Amino acid sequence: MAIDSRHPREIRAEIRSGKLAGVTAGLARGFVQANLAALPREQAYDFLLFCQRNPRPCPLLEVTEPGSPEPHGVAPGADLRTDLPRYRIYTDGQLADEVTDATPYWRGDLVAFLIGCSFTFEWALLDAGIPLWHMEHGKNVAMWQTTTECRPAGRFHGPMVVSMRPIRSGDVAKAVTVTARFPSAHGAPVHVGDPAALGIRDLGRPDWGDPQPVGPGQVPVFWACGVTPQAVALASKPPFMITHSPGHMFITDLPNSALAVL
Amino acid sequence: MAIDSRHPREIRAEIRSGKLAGVTAGLARGFVQANLAALPREQAYDFLLFCQRNPRPCPLLEVTEPGSPEPHGVAPGADLRTDLPRYRIYTDGQLADEVTDATPYWRGDLVAFLIGCSFTFEWALLDAGIPLWHMEHGKNVAMWQTTTECRPAGRFHGPMVVSMRPIRSGDVAKAVTVTARFPSAHGAPVHVGDPAALGIRDLGRPDWGDPQPVGPGQVPVFWACGVTPQAVALASKPPFMITHSPGHMFITDLPNSALAVL
Numbered sequence: 001m002a003i004d005s006r007h008p009r010e011i012r013a014e015i016r017s018g019k020l021a022g023v024t025a026g027l028a029r030g031f032v033q034a035n036l037a038a039l040p041r042e043q044a045y046d047f048l049l050f051c052q053r054n055p056r057p058c059p060l061l062e063v064t065e066p067g068s069p070e071p072h073g074v075a076p077g078a079d080l081r082t083d084l085p086r087y088r089i090y091t092d093g094q095l096a097d098e099v100t101d102a103t104p105y106w107r108g109d110l111v112a113f114l115i116g117c118s119f120t121f122e123w124a125l126l127d128a129g130i131p132l133w134h135m136e137h138g139k140n141v142a143m144w145q146t147t148t149e150c151r152p153a154g155r156f157h158g159p160m161v162v163s164m165r166p167i168r169s170g171d172v173a174k175a176v177t178v179t180a181r182f183p184s185a186h187g188a189p190v191h192v193g194d195p196a197a198l199g200i201r202d203l204g205r206p207d208w209g210d211p212q213p214v215g216p217g218q219v220p221v222f223w224a225c226g227v228t229p230q231a232v233a234l235a236s237k238p239p240f241m242i243t244h245s246p247g248h249m250f251i252t253d254l255p256n257s258a259l260a261v262l
Numbered sequence: 263m264a265i266d267s268r269h270p271r272e273i274r275a276e277i278r279s280g281k282l283a284g285v286t287a288g289l290a291r292g293f294v295q296a297n298l299a300a301l302p303r304e305q306a307y308d309f310l311l312f313c314q315r316n317p318r319p320c321p322l323l324e325v326t327e328p329g330s331p332e333p334h335g336v337a338p339g340a341d342l343r344t345d346l347p348r349y350r351i352y353t354d355g356q357l358a359d360e361v362t363d364a365t366p367y368w369r370g371d372l373v374a375f376l377i378g379c380s381f382t383f384e385w386a387l388l389d390a391g392i393p394l395w396h397m398e399h400g401k402n403v404a405m406w407q408t409t410t411e412c413r414p415a416g417r418f419h420g421p422m423v424v425s426m427r428p429i430r431s432g433d434v435a436k437a438v439t440v441t442a443r444f445p446s447a448h449g450a451p452v453h454v455g456d457p458a459a460l461g462i463r464d465l466g467r468p469d470w471g472d473p474q475p476v477g478p479g480q481v482p483v484f485w486a487c488g489v490t491p492q493a494v495a496l497a498s499k500p501p502f503m504i505t506h507s508p509g510h511m512f513i514t515d516l517p518n519s520a521l522a523v524l
Contacts, residue, residue: 045307052310052322053335060314073315073413151335180524183445187523261449262442262524 046154147199409461
């Protein structure tokens, strides 16, 4: 994977101008990337509460003022309408448009939620010497909808989505402690070793992403996934929602280490 | 300090019946205690967002459904109207009453916020062999309003309140790592060693609680304090609010270790 080590401000400027339009994996190495979900103020309390009650799949990094596209806390000066490479526009839970500039769709009552992303803990795993098959092979991580229900909040309810990474059994404990340091990026695994306990029937057929082989001596390790809040929000069919397109994340000014609690 | 090691359910039943009416320090050893702030739904979004933006002073453990006095997530079956020993009732930011049963004041639009408390990390410090002067001497910890502003949210804004514990300089690093494991109980210190940096002029004169001597070879260590959300909520003069009385906390069913991230 090509690595772009410039500061997030420079990279966001190129995204804003249209020079960069692809997925953000490998961009701004060492900086936190985030999932975006922007909802009308009327749905914002329930969604904020849903995130508070389900911090593993929905770790909140930032919630903007209604109508403001600037995420003061994580990237002062950035503009959430233009600084992501690609957006999805949903009306009544249906995909209505996919755009590279969300300005025409922005509304004065929108509240933007930025939610932590597994990129942060994947760098931590790599730095700890734990190889990740999907990154070595240029694939997307494998993801499943589970039979584990999130704790509901108002209109929002639904199952937790998890991502799976095959980890060498001797590395499992290290993988747990390394990722536990980053609760704002999904934290420690939610499950180790038994797909059936999560209602996953076939490790070879993920619901999203690419299949990954679980080799001899490897254990399937499951982390809560940032696809959860989007899937849950969509299932409740909010009248209007803007999200990032898969893989086209918002790049913050926070170094990954800023999310470490220890 | 006398230690009562029964399960929180038994202790809450005695509080509910009026048999126990004092402060909760030392009760239900090993279980998480919480600050209470109950506000009308109309102010709940701003307060929830305030807590999300200020997780060190306002670590949220639970937010109830509007009108429901049951904190499902942390103490199923408990009743927040009766299971704390003492409550304060505020109207327009003024203390209106102090009661041992909040049932007559409960309203169908109230949302209860339970916020982590330093009792959890104090047990962790003691378990790690770090003595705490105020506990050894049966005093309240010393607290100050700082010049550090919280990040505002809607109608809620105000300065962070901190508590201070004198720590032997050789124990400071251990005190940091031990408490960092508990972000839901204020986490790591927000400052070590320089009261002036927080706008604290006289360590001998706290704004709340009792003075504590900082002996030779000791360093003043400051943690964000759960008095912050109450002080901030009151400063914004909400039309109605119910809180616990100082020291008279809600005892949850969560073991302290359940809050440890690592």
